[in-house]
Amino acid sequence: MKDLTIRNLSKTYFDPYVGTNVTAVHDVSLKVEQGEFVCIVGPSGCGKTTILNMIAGFIPHTGGEILVGGRPVKGPGPDRGVVFQSFALFPWRTVLENVAFGPKMRGVRKVEREKIAHEYLALAKLTEAAGRYPAELSGGMQQRVGVVRALANEPDVLLMDEPFASVDAQTRMTLQEELTRIWQEKRPTVIFITHDVAEAVFLANRVVALSKGRVLDDIAVDLPRPRSWDALNDDARFKELSGRVLQLVRSA
Amino acid sequence: MKQFLLKMWSHCVRLTARWPSIASIAPFIPVVAAWWIVTELQIFPRVFLPGPAEVVRSFGSLVYMGILPAYLQDSIVRLAVGAFWGVALGIPLGILVGLNQRARTALWPLLLFFQAIGDIAWLPILVIWFGYGLTTITVVIVYTVIFPVVLNTVLGVRSIPITLHRAAQSLGASRIRMLWEVVLPGALPNIVTGLRNGLGYGWRALIATEIIVGTSGIGFLMFDPRRSGSVVEILLGMIILGILWYIVDSWILAPIERATGQRWGLVTR
Numbered sequence: 001m002k003d004l005t006i007r008n009l010s011k012t013y014f015d016p017y018v019g020t021n022v023t024a025v026h027d028v029s030l031k032v033e034q035g036e037f038v039c040i041v042g043p044s045g046c047g048k049t050t051i052l053n054m055i056a057g058f059i060p061h062t063g064g065e066i067l068v069g070g071r072p073v074k075g076p077g078p079d080r081g082v083v084f085q086s087f088a089l090f091p092w093r094t095v096l097e098n099v100a101f102g103p104k105m106r107g108v109r110k111v112e113r114e115k116i117a118h119e120y121l122a123l124a125k126l127t128e129a130a131g132r133y134p135a136e137l138s139g140g141m142q143q144r145v146g147v148v149r150a151l152a153n154e155p156d157v158l159l160m161d162e163p164f165a166s167v168d169a170q171t172r173m174t175l176q177e178e179l180t181r182i183w184q185e186k187r188p189t190v191i192f193i194t195h196d197v198a199e200a201v202f203l204a205n206r207v208v209a210l211s212k213g214r215v216l217d218d219i220a221v222d223l224p225r226p227r228s229w230d231a232l233n234d235d236a237r238f239k240e241l242s243g244r245v246l247q248l249v250r251s252a
Numbered sequence: 253m254k255q256f257l258l259k260m261w262s263h264c265v266r267l268t269a270r271w272p273s274i275a276s277i278a279p280f281i282p283v284v285a286a287w288w289i290v291t292e293l294q295i296f297p298r299v300f301l302p303g304p305a306e307v308v309r310s311f312g313s314l315v316y317m318g319i320l321p322a323y324l325q326d327s328i329v330r331l332a333v334g335a336f337w338g339v340a341l342g343i344p345l346g347i348l349v350g351l352n353q354r355a356r357t358a359l360w361p362l363l364l365f366f367q368a369i370g371d372i373a374w375l376p377i378l379v380i381w382f383g384y385g386l387t388t389i390t391v392v393i394v395y396t397v398i399f400p401v402v403l404n405t406v407l408g409v410r411s412i413p414i415t416l417h418r419a420a421q422s423l424g425a426s427r428i429r430m431l432w433e434v435v436l437p438g439a440l441p442n443i444v445t446g447l448r449n450g451l452g453y454g455w456r457a458l459i460a461t462e463i464i465v466g467t468s469g470i471g472f473l474m475f476d477p478r479r480s481g482s483v484v485e486i487l488l489g490m491i492i493l494g495i496l497w498y499i500v501d502s503w504i505l506a507p508i509e510r511a512t513g514q515r516w517g518l519v520t521r
């Protein structure tokens with residue numbers, strides 16, 4: 001795992017219908033240390049997905065630079081694992097094969113990569129589902145697979161774009177708690193994108209507030225771990241931090 | 253009486269539940285019965301419409317003489333060879349056109365143009381080029397099979413969500429491996445649909461071609477006896493066509509569909 005540096009990043013889209021340029025990301029700078037869990041929070045349309053897609057290498061940036069472990073990003077690669085809002089599991093592969101996909105691309109032998117996959121499936125309490133196809137799982141289970149599929153490839157940075165936005169509220173809380181538990185165990189570097197302030201504060205070491213393509217502020221979250229909703233729901237410090245982030249996001 | 257019918261019905265239901273193949277035969281029983289009654293009543297002269305018994309007898313003698321098995325084999329081999337080349341050329345072409353914008357711009361109008369000409373429309377010129385033989389038949393079938401396969405493959409490739417491409421790239425898949433791991437399986441349900449259509453059209457084109465240029469095969473079997481005015485063999489040929497397609501569909505195409513798109517949740521059951 002390595003650190004991530006973003007310097008003066010910007011993105012200008014050309015809108016072919018209107019015939020004008022739209023700047024979705026302005027001059028964003030951010031440093032994420034190895035093993036850190038950073039949440040980028042902001043209202044929809046503020047440029048979160050654009051930033052994440054540039055870090056992942058899915059779309060080119062138009063200004064500034066992105067460095068992973070000191071090396072500039074050129075296109076997608078296995079050093080940056082991605083968890084998608086729409087899960088993006090391979091429907092024609094079983095859960096086990098989905099999780100073993102990254103190691104398979106690296107050339108890991110079948111026995112070995114299935115061992116790795118089983119290990120990660122156990123981590124997300126998915127052992128029972130190993131032989132099933134994604135379509136046979138609930139949304140919450142599918143996204144658990146999405147998370148461990150990315151982790152099993154041991155990326156330097158894990159990028160997550162509103163991964164829990166399309167599951168129901170109760171399942172979402174469980175997934176958030178599990179994610180913090182898995183993060184504590186494996187300590188990956190995470191950039192997690194969300195529009196949900198409570199989710200951001202619950203998960204992160206650090207919350208970056210974004211508005212209209214610009215970074216507003218950067219707030220450290222010093223809540224103790226392990227975190228659970230039972231404990232934090234009435235926690236004064238949690239409420240204070242959430243209130244601050246919410247105010248920041250809404251004021252802009 | 254009503255009780256008796258109900259009892260018969262429930263008996264039938266239980267029987268077909270135990271042996272599903274009976275369920276697929278059952279719908280034909282009334283059709284054959286009606287045919288039999290019509291011929292027994294002599295509504296049409298016997299030479300124009302022979303009965304089931306005569307067709308079965310003709311089937312028996314043609315099998316005994318070895319003509320029917322040989323013709324059947326000829327037709328099936330021709331279809332298989334044509335279908336093989338249609339698929340072998342059609343899938344790569346479809347993937348190329350589906351993935352590459354430039355190939356699409358260049359080839360799409362050509363595909364639509366040549367698809368419109370139709371298989372049989374090529375026969376006159378093919379006969380002049382290749383004569384009355386296997387080459388002509390194979391070209392027609394390949395031509396017939398390839399368009400549905402290509403067009404459906406393009407559709408399938410284009411319908412793969414971009415997130416699946418991105419997920420595979422982020423997990424370290426190279427461009428070549430993407431073809432095998434994402435593009436081909438993602439397009440497979442559509443490819444099977446294309447194959448189903450292609451084989452259906454190909455089968456019809458084969459019969460038509462055999463009628464015109466054939467020296468053997470089921471189409472030839474149906475067309476050759478016209479000189480002697482033997483309707484029995486024409487009817488037999490028609491029945492064989494139906495049965496063969498039924499077998500191809502339920503033993504080959506349907507199982508493939510069940511094992512791919514349905515299991516993966518890509519198409520609704």
Ligand SMILES: Nc1ncnc2c1ncn2[C@@H]1O[C@H](COP(=O)(O)OP(=O)(O)O)[C@@H](O)[C@H]1O
Pocket residue numbers: 013014015022024042043044045046047048049050051
């Ligand atoms: N492909 C694109 N072409 C043109 N404009 C785009 C494109 N993608 C996003 N945008 C614009 O960029 C802005 C930021 O979008 P996005 O990054 O998706 O925001 P978020 O993920 O925070 O909701 C929006 O105004 C959106 O309309």
Ligand SMILES: [Mg+2]
Pocket residue numbers: 048049050
């Ligand atoms: Mg977004």
